[in-house]
Amino acid sequence: SQQGEEDPQALSIQEGENATMNCSYKTSINNLQWYRQNSGRGLVHLILIRSNEREKHSGRLRVTLDTSKKSSSLLITASRAADTASYFCATVPIQGAQKLVFGQGTRLTINP
Amino acid sequence: SAVISQKPSRDICQRGTSLTIQCQVDSQVTMMFWYRQQPGQSLTLIATANQGSEATYESGFVIDKFPISRPNLTFSTLTVSNLSPEDSSIYLCSVEPVRQETQYFGPGTRLLVL
Numbered sequence: 001s002q003q004g005e006e007d008p009q010a011l012s013i014q015e016g017e018n019a020t021m022n023c024s025y026k027t028s029i030n031n032l033q034w035y036r037q038n039s040g041r042g043l044v045h046l047i048l049i050r051s052n053e054r055e056k057h058s059g060r061l062r063v064t065l066d067t068s069k070k071s072s073s074l075l076i077t078a079s080r081a082a083d084t085a086s087y088f089c090a091t092v093p094i095q096g097a098q099k100l101v102f103g104q105g106t107r108l109t110i111n112p
Numbered sequence: 113s114a115v116i117s118q119k120p121s122r123d124i125c126q127r128g129t130s131l132t133i134q135c136q137v138d139s140q141v142t143m144m145f146w147y148r149q150q151p152g153q154s155l156t157l158i159a160t161a162n163q164g165s166e167a168t169y170e171s172g173f174v175i176d177k178f179p180i181s182r183p184n185l186t187f188s189t190l191t192v193s194n195l196s197p198e199d200s201s202i203y204l205c206s207v208e209p210v211r212q213e214t215q216y217f218g219p220g221t222r223l224l225v226l
Contacts (some may be wrong), residue, residue, distance in 0.1 A: 031213060042116075042204060044219040068131075088154060098143060098208060100215055102155045 006089060006103040014111050019076045021106040023089030024069075030092045032065055033100070034074050037086045045073075046087075079099045114139055114207050116218035124224045125195050132191045133221045135205035141187035143208040144214065146178070150201045158203075161188040195225045 006023045013019055020033040023029045023032070028040065031050045035043040049056045056063045062075040076083055086107050115138040124130050135144065139174040144161040158178055159167040182188045192199055202222050206215040 033214060035217075042219040043206075044143055045214045045216065059123075090155075092213070098213075099145075099157055099160070100155075101157075103152045 006087075006106050008106060010107040010109070012109040012111060013079060015079060015081055017079055019079050019083070019108055019110075021074045021087050021089075021108070023072045023074070023103050025072075025089075025091045025101075025103070026054065026070065027091075028094045029067075030094055032063075032072050033090045033092070034061075034072075035065060035088045035090060037105075039085075043088065064075065076108075079108075079112050081110050084108060084110045114141065114216040116205060116207060116216060118205060118218040118221050120221060121219065122222040122224075124226060127196050127225055130191055130193045131195065131205055131223060132189050133186045133205075135190070135218055137186050137207050139209065140186070141207040141209050144182065144188045145208070146180065146190045147206065147208045148201045149202045149204060149220070155204065158190070161190075179186055183210055187207070192223065195223075197225045199223065200225045 005019045029051055030050045031048050033048045034046040037043050047058045047061055047063050049063050051067055060077045073077055086105045089103040117136045119134045123131055145158045146153040146158040148158055157170050157223045158173045159180055160170045161167050161180050161182040163185050177193055179189045179191045200221045204216045204217050204220045
């Protein structure tokens, strides 16, 4: 079952601006991951943050995790048109045998 | 990482027929997964394909509708049986290499049932 909820469902910004997407989940987790999907194609793994980590960076990506609030955020800085895609958070529950549970996703549009 | 291919990339099928989707990975992996993504929706796990044993299905998915084969550590098939328009979705396979915590996804198979 889906346990993640993301907001906003859709986000449209101008190129160069920062984009922030949020994810909430319901059960205790081992880790939380963010994926990108371009136009209904396969998913690309972006970043993983473990339950004992609070913040992680990768290039223009910054991910935070607040396990007390069961929430995470993905920040994309200095957005580019190529960042236009759907972004999904996915959690690995502690009792989940490495199964990914996906959020509903945020559709991000970067306007040139 | 792992490179995954899926066949077919897309298909249009008549209701009542079946479609078998193939997933090939370029290295041996223990864990292979099949997901469904309905139009405009997120991904839902169908089953975990285990090599040498029956697949493990998630709640709401049954073997009669979604039979899975896993003959070796680099290949799996998912069959969607007795197709109805509600089966129109993207079907994706993924793998989790040993000692890695991330899953790598195939490009997906887009199915339209008329």
